[in-house]
Amino acid sequence: MIKITDSLIKILNFLWKNEKTSLMEISKKTKLEKSTVSRTLNKLKEINLVNKIGETDASPQGGRKTNILSLNYTAGKILGMSVEQDGIEYVITYLNGEVIKKERINKEILEENITEEILKVINQNIDENMYGIGISVPGIVDSKHGIIIHSKALKIANFNLADKIEEHINIPIYIENDSNCGALYFNLNNKKKAKNLLYFHISVPYYIKHSIGIGVGIILKNKLYHGSNNLSGEVEIKHPLLNEKNNITFKDILNYDEKRLLNDGNEFLEFYSEELAKFISIFDPDAVLIGGNITMLPKKFLDTFIKNIENNIFLNDYRKLCISYASSQDFLTSHGAASLILHKLFSTDEGIERFLTTYLKKRG
Known part of the structure; x- marks a missing residue:
């Protein structure tokens, strides 16, 4: 079992932010010893989280070629949803935000059916590679606790949407205001x-x-x-x-x-x-x-x-x-909701640790 260390978290964060990099660049930018970076990268390769995507030519003076590395963005998926009065738009992305699927469902959404309709979307798309769900809603939102404080559009007040969903789904849920x-x-x-x-x-x-x-x-x-x-x-x-x-x-x-x-x-x-x-x-x-x-x-x-x-x-x-x-095909707020989840998972120590713990547990 791989041990989750501070250096592992730091390296994974750097890999997520940089589409392609090298051992030397990681060491220089994170200020970690090359030996530490090398050991960590080998461990991440073993669990299929880092890929070699190319190499640079050796210098005219000789020396080794440099391996170009990238996070395996296809190792996980994120669901981003935009809930509005007239329906739900959603996107499924890889860990770099690349969209795999998007769909719009036309239906009046109110307090009476919001949980049910969101769960329908989740259950139709969930699999073992999904690591987070971001949901944007109109109105005033307590994003820390996942509560819709007030939404005139949805006719909802003081509604803990995150708790309602998490009763059925054991995946990180994040609720945010649609315009944000x-x-x-x-x-x-x-x-x-x-x-x-x-x-x-x-x-x-x-x-x-x-x-x-x-x-x-x-x-x-x-x-x-x-x-x-x-x-x-x-x-x-x-x-x-x-x-x-x-x-x-x-x-x-x-x-x-x-x-x-x-x-x-x-x-x-x-x-x-x-x-x-x-x-x-x-x-x-x-x-x-x-x-x-x-x-x-x-x-x-x-x-x-x-x-x-x-x-x-x-x-x-x-x-x-x-x-x-925006283009109506952009699914801007649902894509934004997915981006929020990605930043929660890969831009904080807590998020990376949670992702790694879940990822390793799924791999057995």
């Missing part, structure tokens, strides 16, 4: 280009006549901002996408043509572009991204929305600002 998940994933892919970001997660409810749900993920200097009371980005704006009196669903309007949707949604476009422009004007970010199921609407509708926002930003001509919207 989206903001973190947005930031992960834009750190070098922008350090101050706003992510607007706009959720169209199952029935169109109900008010839109909106959350704002705020990244300041590449760090997620939660606020003094963990309530940053939570705002209630009572306005529907369309002024419909009948029980028309979001799925129904996805069949509307662009002209009809632009006409019927003109009031929404004018009202929400002004509201979002206020946030942007105040925070003055480098980049803004719009996500949520609103991105499933036609391109012309979304482009008009972006243009209206830009026209309403105070002194927009003086700002260096990029505003865009």
Whole structure:
């Protein structure tokens, strides 16, 4: 049985963060002795957690070739889920975040069925190689204890979702606010280009006549901002996408043509572009991204929305600002939820130790 040591944890963390590396680089960057690194790498190779993926040519002066090493990212899988009023999106990834599978399920989600519907997704996809489950939900979340404190969208208050799921599944569960998940994933892919970001997660409810749900993920200097009371980005704006009196669903309007949707949604476009422009004007970010199921609407509708926002930003001509919207195929928040689990497992000593303990136990 391999012994879990501080050096093992440090090396595994470095391997996870660096797609390819070498013994010498690990030793230099972690400040561990080469002999310690060599012994640890041999142990990790024995349990199939490290692979040789190539080698460098020997120098003209001679000497050995250098082995290029990589963590065996396919040794485990992560499930990331985004739960909204109108359904669930989920992705399954390898340990480097590479997506293996993704799917969307259209169904109204409320307190009465949220646990059941999440467990359906888990049970359909779980196997012995799954090491964590991240779940993003709209509303105020106590992520430390997995509690949905308040979610108007899901009609839930003081609901310990993590406990409900862990009654049935013995896998690490992490619950986080949807806009924070989206903001973190947005930031992960834009750190070098922008350090101050706003992510607007706009959720169209199952029935169109109900008010839109909106959350704002705020990244300041590449760090997620939660606020003094963990309530940053939570705002209630009572306005529907369309002024419909009948029980028309979001799925129904996805069949509307662009002209009809632009006409019927003109009031929404004018009202929400002004509201979002206020946030942007105040925070003055480098980049803004719009996500949520609103991105499933036609391109012309979304482009008009972006243009209206830009026209309403105070002194927009003086700002260096990029505003865009996510592709509906990105599954941004579910991918963000998976990324959160990966960081919990591989960026903390406790997480790595838990992963290794579980991994070794599964191998017998």
